[in-house]
Amino acid sequence: MAAPASDAPVQKAPAPAIVPAIKDAAIAALITLGLAAPIMGLVTVQSLGKVQLEPHWMRVVLAVAVVFVGRLVLNLTLWAPRAGKSAPLITPEVEAQLKAVTRYAAPVALAIAVLLPFVPGVERTTVDLATLVLIYVMLGWGLNIVVGLAGLLDLGYVAFYAVGAYSYALLSTQFGVSFWLCLPLAGILAALWGVMLGFPVLRLRGDYLAIVTLAFGEIIRIVLLNWQSVTGGPNGIPNIPKPTFFGIDFTPGPGGFADTFGLTPSGVHRVIFMYYLILALALFTNYVVLRLRRLPIGRAWEALREDEIACRSLGVNTVNTKLTAFALGAMFAGFAGSFFATRQSLVSPESFTFIESALILAIVVLGGMGSQFGVALAALLMIGGFELFREFEDYRMMVFGVVMVLIMVWRPRGIVSSRSPSVFLKERKAISGSLVQEGHG
Amino acid sequence: MSAPLLSLRGVTAYYGAIAALKGVDVDVNAGEIVTLIGANGAGKSTLMMTIFGAPQARDGSIVYDGQDITRMPTHEIARLKIAQSPEGRRIFGRMSVLENLKMGAAVTGFAHYDEDLERMFAIFPRLKERANQRGGTLSGGEQQMLAIARALMSRPRLLLLDEPSLGLAPLVAKQIFSVVADLNREEGLTVFLVEQNAYHALKLAHRGYVMVNGKITLSGQGRELLERPEVRAAYLEGGR
Numbered sequence: 001m002a003a004p005a006s007d008a009p010v011q012k013a014p015a016p017a018i019v020p021a022i023k024d025a026a027i028a029a030l031i032t033l034g035l036a037a038p039i040m041g042l043v044t045v046q047s048l049g050k051v052q053l054e055p056h057w058m059r060v061v062l063a064v065a066v067v068f069v070g071r072l073v074l075n076l077t078l079w080a081p082r083a084g085k086s087a088p089l090i091t092p093e094v095e096a097q098l099k100a101v102t103r104y105a106a107p108v109a110l111a112i113a114v115l116l117p118f119v120p121g122v123e124r125t126t127v128d129l130a131t132l133v134l135i136y137v138m139l140g141w142g143l144n145i146v147v148g149l150a151g152l153l154d155l156g157y158v159a160f161y162a163v164g165a166y167s168y169a170l171l172s173t174q175f176g177v178s179f180w181l182c183l184p185l186a187g188i189l190a191a192l193w194g195v196m197l198g199f200p201v202l203r204l205r206g207d208y209l210a211i212v213t214l215a216f217g218e219i220i221r222i223v224l225l226n227w228q229s230v231t232g233g234p235n236g237i238p239n240i241p242k243p244t245f246f247g248i249d250f251t252p253g254p255g256g257f258a259d260t261f262g263l264t265p266s267g268v269h270r271v272i273f274m275y276y277l278i279l280a281l282a283l284f285t286n287y288v289v290l291r292l293r294r295l296p297i298g299r300a301w302e303a304l305r306e307d308e309i310a311c312r313s314l315g316v317n318t319v320n321t322k323l324t325a326f327a328l329g330a331m332f333a334g335f336a337g338s339f340f341a342t343r344q345s346l347v348s349p350e351s352f353t354f355i356e357s358a359l360i361l362a363i364v365v366l367g368g369m370g371s372q373f374g375v376a377l378a379a380l381l382m383i384g385g386f387e388l389f390r391e392f393e394d395y396r397m398m399v400f401g402v403v404m405v406l407i408m409v410w411r412p413r414g415i416v417s418s419r420s421p422s423v424f425l426k427e428r429k430a431i432s433g434s435l436v437q438e439g440h441g
Numbered sequence: 442m443s444a445p446l447l448s449l450r451g452v453t454a455y456y457g458a459i460a461a462l463k464g465v466d467v468d469v470n471a472g473e474i475v476t477l478i479g480a481n482g483a484g485k486s487t488l489m490m491t492i493f494g495a496p497q498a499r500d501g502s503i504v505y506d507g508q509d510i511t512r513m514p515t516h517e518i519a520r521l522k523i524a525q526s527p528e529g530r531r532i533f534g535r536m537s538v539l540e541n542l543k544m545g546a547a548v549t550g551f552a553h554y555d556e557d558l559e560r561m562f563a564i565f566p567r568l569k570e571r572a573n574q575r576g577g578t579l580s581g582g583e584q585q586m587l588a589i590a591r592a593l594m595s596r597p598r599l600l601l602l603d604e605p606s607l608g609l610a611p612l613v614a615k616q617i618f619s620v621v622a623d624l625n626r627e628e629g630l631t632v633f634l635v636e637q638n639a640y641h642a643l644k645l646a647h648r649g650y651v652m653v654n655g656k657i658t659l660s661g662q663g664r665e666l667l668e669r670p671e672v673r674a675a676y677l678e679g680g681r
Contacts, residue, residue: 306536314547316516
């Protein structure tokens with residue numbers, strides 16, 4: 001295989017032209033002046049019942065100076081013409097090392113996940129946060145079927161999460177059905193809704209599909225908000241029962257979990273139980289997705305993502321293939337939704353806004369579409385990071401915006417961009433994403 | 442003579458209001474290589490896709506092996522032992538060569554997968570070297586080999602080949618044509634070939650059709666067409 005062109009010795013760029021650089025920086029500074037003068041320079045103050053303008057020219061001067069100097073420095077360094085494309089941050093050698101590490105990363109991560117509640121120093125809040133992260137890992141893996149494998153851009157994934165959550169909430173509070181019975185039911189209901197969304201959008205792809213799925217997500221949320229008599233409207237459904245441990249409740253009294261197993265009654269038991277429950281659900285999702293990838297249907301999904309016409313002319317029924325992708329993706333969201341409902345004890349439409357869909361999609365895209373480990377890593381980074389930065393409430397969205405942009409600049413195919421083929425000749429060999437041009441397979 | 446394997450009668454196809462095919466009659470007999478030549482935009486690839494039901498013919502009939510397939514959905518046609526190597530190759534770029542081939546065998550239920558895989562690697566040794574590589578990283582010629590091999594994995598009786606020489610070096614194109622000739626001679630594979638490279642196609646084919654503006658204007662033996670002054674003027678001289 002040919003080495004990337006960037007391996008060739010990079011010629012030292014000649015001194016960048018200083019005049020155009022200054023000119024460009026001056027224009028940028030001028031624009032900043034125009035924008036900053038009214039916005040930052042003039043502040044309205046109320047004094048003696050009258051609104052007055054108070055000038056703050058120092059700020060404007062600062063802003064203009066920062067833009068001028070910053071732009072000049074960038075012009076002379078990073079953006080200098082003929083500077084050539086800098087060597088990629090992650091060279092194939094580093095990529096190979098990373099690969100060696102990631103081979104052990106997944107088992108190690110699994111071991112940590114299993115042992116987490118018993119690691120000394122891990123508190124209830126940590127286990128709680130880990131539970132939240134795992135919900136998103138599961139949602140990411142579920143959406144990965146639709147977006148990563150089948151290549152159908154779904155912006156309304158949260159709708160299925162909502163269907164799962166409300167299914168459990170309604171069945172348990174209205175009919176007293178237990179969690180263990182509701183879990184499969186919620187999955188089936190969500191899958192049905194997946195098929196219902198799938199049918200009208202069969203002919204759509206890309207942007208158009210994204211718009212319709214976005215609308216679908218909003219429709220579900222608005223129905224939940226307005227169908228007061230069934231869903232409780234904006235108040236949602238409170239007092240959703242918790243699951244039992246094979247029929248044993250997590251109550252402190254006799255017959256409870258602590259009593260049965262001779263433990264000191266503690267609220268932690270339930271937290272740990274919930275953690276293991278979602279861990280099991282997430283691992284189940286992972287197992288199913290990994291299995292499916294090796295089956296004809298999984299390959300058909302990927303082929304569908306690559307080329308629909310070729311797929312059809314090879315005898316693949318694209319209608320069924322798309323619908324199964326939608327249905328299975330939705331089913332896992334349904335499972336996750338009913339878990340979410342029982343964990344929160346309360347569901348309301350607020351939990352199922354578009355931003356949730358966007359977050360799950362961001363996890364899938366940042367993690368590397370199609371990569372199971374990448375998705376888990378991205379979920380940990382995004383959700384865990386969100387919580388870590390909770391103190392910097394005002395800035396965390398900004399920080400995450402910057403992080404997302406940086407990841408997309410350095411790793412345009414996601415954190416884990418290699419895809420291991422589902423069939424092998426002789427040896428297993430992953431194929432690096434960086435060897436293939438973006439958008440060209 | 443027995444009925445042709447594939448028979449098109451008065452086939453029309455439209456893109457919106459625009460007629461791409463205006464009543465096409467074509468026969469392909471079992472064991473033949475039949476070629477369809479014509480200029481850009483004559484409707485050659487449309488005809489190929491219409492046989493596969495995308496778009497479906499508006500009028501006329503398409504009969505394959507005694508069965509009317511005019512209104513059949515594409516994926517069902519593909520199960521009748523007709524395979525297509527489509528225009529532009531359309532291989533699955535992010536999937537490995539092996540996965541591409543496995544997709545081709547899907548309609549057979551993988552009954553002869555291992556055997557057929559060995560056969561493909563014998564015909565196209567390059568594919569064996571590249572088996573674990575992504576389809577998108579192959580060269581144009583290798584991609585064309587992969588597209589043909591993928592089609593052959595379904596054990597077709599009729600192979601539809603759309604512009605296999607497109608964008609290939611002359612030497613590579615020649616190699617591909619000779620593989621097609623071998624398959625026809627040794628295994629009796631029936632081939633319907635659409636080509637712009639009229640010279641090679643007519644030399645290879647038993648019979649040929651010339652298409653102009655959605656209509657068949659000429660037909661005859663391959664060599665015979667090659668000698669026709671109107672064919673020479675339009676498709677060979679200066680075009681070679």
